[in-house]
Amino acid sequence: xxKIKELSKRxxxxxxxxxxxxxxxxxxxxxxxxxxxxxxxTLLSMVSRLLEADTGEVLLDQQTIKKWKSxxxxxxxxxxxxxxxxxxxxxxxxxxSFGRYPYSRGRLTEIDEKYVDKAIDYMxxxxxxxxxxxELSGGQKQRAFIAMVIAQDTDYILLxxxxxxxxxxxxxxxxxxxxxxxxxxxxxxxxxxxxINFASVYSDRIVALKDGKLVKDGPxxxxxxxxxxxxxxxxxxxxxxxxxxxxxxxxxSHA
Amino acid sequence: MxxxxxxxxxxxxxxxxxxxxxxxxxxxxxxxYAFPRRVIKIAAMIVTGVAISYATVVFQTITxxxxxxxxxMGMDSMYGVVQTLIYFFAGSMSVxxxxxxxxxxxxxxxxxxxALILYRFLFRSDKHPxxxxxxxxMIIGTLLGSLVTFLQVIIDPVEYLxxxxxxxxxxxxxxxxxxxIAIVILIISFVYGFRIMSKLxxxxxxxxxxxxLGINYDRMVMNILILSSVLIxxxxxxxxxxxxxGLIVANLSxxxxxxxxxSILILGASLISIIALVGGQFLVEHVLELRTxxxxxxxxxxxxxxxxxxxxxxxAAK
Numbered sequence: 289x290x291k292i293k294e295l296s297k298r299x300x301x302x303x304x305x306x307x308x309x310x311x312x313x314x315x316x317x318x319x320x321x322x323x324x325x326x327x328x329x330t331l332l333s334m335v336s337r338l339l340e341a342d343t344g345e346v347l348l349d350q351q352t353i354k355k356w357k358s359x360x361x362x363x364x365x366x367x368x369x370x371x372x373x374x375x376x377x378x379x380x381x382x383x384x385s386f387g388r389y390p391y392s393r394g395r396l397t398e399i400d401e402k403y404v405d406k407a408i409d410y411m412x413x414x415x416x417x418x419x420x421x422x423e424l425s426g427g428q429k430q431r432a433f434i435a436m437v438i439a440q441d442t443d444y445i446l447l448x449x450x451x452x453x454x455x456x457x458x459x460x461x462x463x464x465x466x467x468x469x470x471x472x473x474x475x476x477x478x479x480x481x482x483x484i485n486f487a488s489v490y491s492d493r494i495v496a497l498k499d500g501k502l503v504k505d506g507p508x509x510x511x512x513x514x515x516x517x518x519x520x521x522x523x524x525x526x527x528x529x530x531x532x533x534x535x536x537x538x539x540x541s542h543a
Numbered sequence: 544m545x546x547x548x549x550x551x552x553x554x555x556x557x558x559x560x561x562x563x564x565x566x567x568x569x570x571x572x573x574x575x576y577a578f579p580r581r582v583i584k585i586a587a588m589i590v591t592g593v594a595i596s597y598a599t600v601v602f603q604t605i606t607x608x609x610x611x612x613x614x615x616m617g618m619d620s621m622y623g624v625v626q627t628l629i630y631f632f633a634g635s636m637s638v639x640x641x642x643x644x645x646x647x648x649x650x651x652x653x654x655x656x657x658a659l660i661l662y663r664f665l666f667r668s669d670k671h672p673x674x675x676x677x678x679x680x681m682i683i684g685t686l687l688g689s690l691v692t693f694l695q696v697i698i699d700p701v702e703y704l705x706x707x708x709x710x711x712x713x714x715x716x717x718x719x720x721x722x723x724i725a726i727v728i729l730i731i732s733f734v735y736g737f738r739i740m741s742k743l744x745x746x747x748x749x750x751x752x753x754x755x756l757g758i759n760y761d762r763m764v765m766n767i768l769i770l771s772s773v774l775i776x777x778x779x780x781x782x783x784x785x786x787x788x789g790l791i792v793a794n795l796s797x798x799x800x801x802x803x804x805x806s807i808l809i810l811g812a813s814l815i816s817i818i819a820l821v822g823g824q825f826l827v828e829h830v831l832e833l834r835t836x837x838x839x840x841x842x843x844x845x846x847x848x849x850x851x852x853x854x855x856x857x858x859a860a861k
Binding site for chain 2: 336337338358359360361362363366367368369374375376377378382383386387389390393394395436437440
């Protein structure tokens, strides 16, 4: 279980994240939502150790993440950020194989190869596994990176806006795969999302941030309603039910 | 993978041919006299080539760029500063020049300290440290270069002549006793260097991906910067500055051996540098008959290659 306790981070005089406390429930998809600059990505980076918190702590299995050894931590928690610029030319398979690094230290065993095969299958990358990453489209590239994280086989998978720059088809594809990871493999997914409708349809829990503070934290159904959404986004957001999904229709709403 | 091993064998054969040619071709005036001297020069070229190749490739991996190298960033200028200051304040007859060990140690320590202070200072802030680092490094390099020129203008002309010979890279005047020290430094660095090969592969995925895969990134960056400064400082103190050499061999290796594996890239760059140095020195001595020096040719070709890379890179950025 991941427990976040009073976590804060400031840049200069600005509190980017301020005393955020929450628990990530295992076996769920938790979405971080909120306006631009609310501190969602910063929070995710601190949970995954990419960024050090100023105060507060994050506990993984009751132990503060600072005390975890890097390679042991990498077997439990994985993170994928938005920017994936690389200077090297890699094939899809080579990239996915890197996911096994915490276990294999660069020498892949047969078991590692099996995990790589499985991850490639999972993301439907079989046909393009020998293509170079820089020759792929945005959606395929994103899938390749997610496959790497799947091969890493961690209990917790943290994703920072994985739907950025993806079209609807690919976004749905990726969200469905994340759902499968949780439902079939028992993973825990934490995801930063901009589109609240994806958050509403696919996540079990929603954490809403605003100006670095936690404003809402609870099951999706408690948060996707006009009252809560007004608190988060300062605008009127009508919510409609459609085939059992709650859809926010904010496109022509008045502030 | 198979193709790369053929390529590496080809490079190995070429470098062996260069070494044999240089060692045995046209030995005049007694084998016993000429041969040991040639062996020392060959060893110096191999040590320099391997040190520069390793230092440049790992430096470029952690800075995520393929254009700037420790030499370009001001370490070579720092070498000029150290030697010029020694000649200016202590003079060519002082212990700092006469005692080769002392001079060698002073140059290495000053260059490594320079690099570390620069990195320490710049790595404190965590916003785009690399670009800032590179930019400031180049500016400091220019500043040091101007300082050196200033001191050289007002120095005693006789001192200047002897200083000048220190500031030109040359394999012909390598001191055997310094070479042994350099080899020891190289071996110690490589004991560590080999252990981190696979970590380097992961680090080429970038900071965030590498940290995700359990690399202690910031500490590794610091270790590697120290390692690469020690290697560059050693080779520069041994033969003098060959600014563009690392840039050429590293990039030729990337182009020739398309892979992310540092074990292959570094081996390739090392072999290419042995071919370039030993083969080049052979051409300079036997074809051009010492009418020019190897470092002039390398910096000439390297400079052109540098401009080519800059243009290519800026076109790719559009």
